[in-house]
Amino acid sequence: MAAVAAGAADEAGETVAPYRPGYELVAEQLLQYIAAEGLRPGDRLPTEQGLAEILGVTRNVTREAVKVLSALGRVSVRRGAGIFVAESNGVLADAELANFQPTDMEQVLMLIDYRQFTEAETARRAATSATPVQVRAIRDSAKTSLDAGIADDIDTFGAADAAFHTAIAAAAGNVFLQASVANTRKFAAQSDVLLFHGDAAGSLSDAGAQHVEIAEAIAAGDSELAATLMVAHIDTTRAQFEHRIRTRLFSRLTD
Incomplete structure (x- = not known):
């Protein structure tokens, strides 16, 4: 080829x-x-x-x-x-997930759909149950991700991104939701490696700015806004994955 x-x-x-x-x-x-x-x-x-x-x-x-x-x-x-x-x-x-294909569009989009569902709920719950210490952790990781995004520091951004979503899941106060978020992110990481091989999937600064907006909604106790912003944030991820997978398919057709 x-x-x-x-x-x-x-x-x-x-x-x-x-x-x-x-x-x-x-x-x-x-x-x-x-x-x-x-x-x-x-x-x-x-x-x-x-x-x-x-x-x-x-x-x-x-x-x-x-x-x-x-x-x-x-x-x-x-x-x-x-x-x-x-x-x-x-x-x-589960047996159905043992053969997850990280570069298959249908499966990746199902994963993102599930992630959107669970993380919108963690954001909603975090806005009503997060402690001051948890709010600080969410805000700090969001700010770090924004700073790293502006600096185009993909490694620092990746660590801050993980800390941000993990902190929100912890603040939701449900260990099953927390475990679900952690595991879906592991599956998503497989797609990151095989589709993006170390490159950024999209604008890091935009993603960091979205983190900050979500963090402020949680800090303000606005559960519906927090959930809505999280849905929009993961919609951005969905668009990036769709574009990258379609690009990969197109490159195969032209080989």
């Missing part, structure tokens, strides 16, 4: 995503293989060489793909034993 040059434009005049490393494409194919074979957590996978032959790629690329999926918690490599579909201790470890 031919590489798509970074900055190339598609037929609609939109920028095509930079070329994706081969190991990311193979990681995606490997997840699809696991799903197609109906493999469950704990099931053993073929060797690196066996996977390379099945997927029609080199062993070196397969090894890098396995490393990526191991870091994401989707496979586990046991020295002397082999490669296995990773076990999950998460609340969302």
Whole structure:
């Protein structure tokens, strides 16, 4: 397949995503293989060489793909034993989720829809139940994310973003909602890695500004505004993912 040059434009005049490393494409194919074979957590996978032959790629690329999926918690490599579909201790470890495809538009949009539902509720509840200490944590992480966004510091922004959403979930006062938010963010992180490979999905400063607006609504005790702003915030995420996935699909068609 031919590489798509970074900055190339598609037929609609939109920028095509930079070329994706081969190991990311193979990681995606490997997840699809696991799903197609109906493999469950704990099931053993073929060797690196066996996977390379099945997927029609080199062993070196397969090894890098396995490393990526191991870091994401989707496979586990046991020295002397082999490669296995990773076990999950998460609340969302149902069979239906064991084969989540981080680059499949339908599944990613379902995840975002669920995230929007749960995080709107955590924001609503946080506005009525957050303690002063929790409000301060929400505000501080929101401000840090905005400052990092303006500075285009993606690492600091990522940490502040996680702290912001985690703080709101904790302030909601429901451990099941808190666990749900934590686990859906883990799934979303898999899509971040395989779709954005370290790049920002959208404007960090805009996302930081949205965080600050949500934090102020929670601090003011305005539950409906907090929920509405959170819905809008995750709608922005939805649009970014849709654009990136469509760009990826377009680049495949033009290869």
